[in-house]
Amino acid sequence: xxxxxxxxxxxxxxxxxxxxxxxxxxxxxxxxxxxxxxxxxxxxxxxxxxxxxxxxxxxxxxxxxxxxxxxxxxxxxxxxxxxxxxxxxxxxxxxxxxxxxxxxxxxxxxxxxxxxxxxxxxxxxxxxxxxxxxxxxxxxxx
Amino acid sequence: xxxxxxxxxxxxxxxxxxxxxxxxxxxxxxxxxxxxxxxxxxxxxxxxxxxxxxxxxxxxxxxxxxxxxxxxxxxxxxxxxxxxxxxxxxxxxxxxxxxxxxxxxxx
Numbered sequence: 684x685x686x687x688x689x690x691x692x693x694x695x696x697x698x699x700x701x702x703x704x705x706x707x708x709x710x711x712x713x714x715x716x717x718x719x720x721x722x723x724x725x726x727x728x729x730x731x732x733x734x735x736x737x738x739x740x741x742x743x744x745x746x747x748x749x750x751x752x753x754x755x756x757x758x759x760x761x762x763x764x765x766x767x768x769x770x771x772x773x774x775x776x777x778x779x780x781x782x783x784x785x786x787x788x789x790x791x792x793x794x795x796x797x798x799x800x801x802x803x804x805x806x807x808x809x810x811x812x813x814x815x816x817x818x819x820x821x822x823x824x825x
Numbered sequence: 826x827x828x829x830x831x832x833x834x835x836x837x838x839x840x841x842x843x844x845x846x847x848x849x850x851x852x853x854x855x856x857x858x859x860x861x862x863x864x865x866x867x868x869x870x871x872x873x874x875x876x877x878x879x880x881x882x883x884x885x886x887x888x889x890x891x892x893x894x895x896x897x898x899x900x901x902x903x904x905x906x907x908x909x910x911x912x913x914x915x916x917x918x919x920x921x922x923x924x925x926x927x928x929x930x931x932x
Contacts, residue, residue, distance in 0.1 A: 698848035723907040734847045789879035
C-alpha cells in the first residue's frame with residue numbers, strides 16, 4: 684500500500700496547545716480504527732513527546748514550532764514530530780529509573796510502553812530534531 | 826481543568842476535574858502540597874478526571890513521598906478511563922493505594 688498522509692500540522696511550543704494536539708491525535712486514531720484503549724494510550728504517548736519537546740528542546744520557550752506529520756503504510760501509523768531547537772541527545776530516550784517513586788523519566792517510559800518503536804531520525808540537512816514513533820495498526824478480524 | 830476540596834472524616838479530599846497536563850499541573854501541585862503542609866492526609870478524587878499526563882502523575886508521586894515522610898496518607902479514589910490506564914502503564918497502580926470511591930475510606 685502506498686503511504687497515505689493523515690495529518691501535517693504545526694503548533695507553537697506553548698503548553699496550552701497540548702489539548703488541541705490531543706484532540707487531533709484522537710481523531711486520527713479513531714479514523715484508523717484503533718480501540719478506545721489504544722487511542723488513549725497513543726494520545727498520551729504523543730502528548731508526552733510534545734511535553735518533552737516543550738520542556739527540553741525549547742526549554743519552556745513558547746514561540747518554537749512543533750510540527751507533527753502522521754502517515755500510514757497500511758501496517759503501521761507513523762508519527763513524526765519535528766522541532767527546530769538545538770539537537771538533543773539520544774540519551775533523552777533512555778529510561779532513567781526503574782523505580783516509579785523517583786522523579787523523572789515517566790514520559791519516556793510511557794512513550795516506549797505504548798509505541799512499537801521510538802527513535803530520533805538524525806539529519807544534518809535541517810536544524811532541530813525529528814522524533815519518529817510507530818504503532819502497528821490493529822489486525823483486521825475475520 | 827478545575828479542582829476543589831471537601832472533607833471526608835479526617836481526610837481532605839482533592840476533587841480533580843477535566844484534563845491535567847503540563848499547562849496546569851503546577852496548580853494541582855501547589856494545592857496538594859498546601860494540604861500536606863497542613864498535616865492532613867489526602868484523598869485525590871479522580872471520578873471527574875478525564876486525562877492526566879506524566880507531569881500530573883509526577884505531582885502525585887511527589888505528594889506521596891511527602892505524605893510518607895510525614896506519616897500521612899495519599900489515596901486515589903475512583904480512577905477510571907484514561908487516567909486509570911496511565912496508572913497501569915506507569916505501574917503506579919502498585920504504588921498508590923487506590924479505592925473505588927471516596928466513601929470507601931474509613932478511619
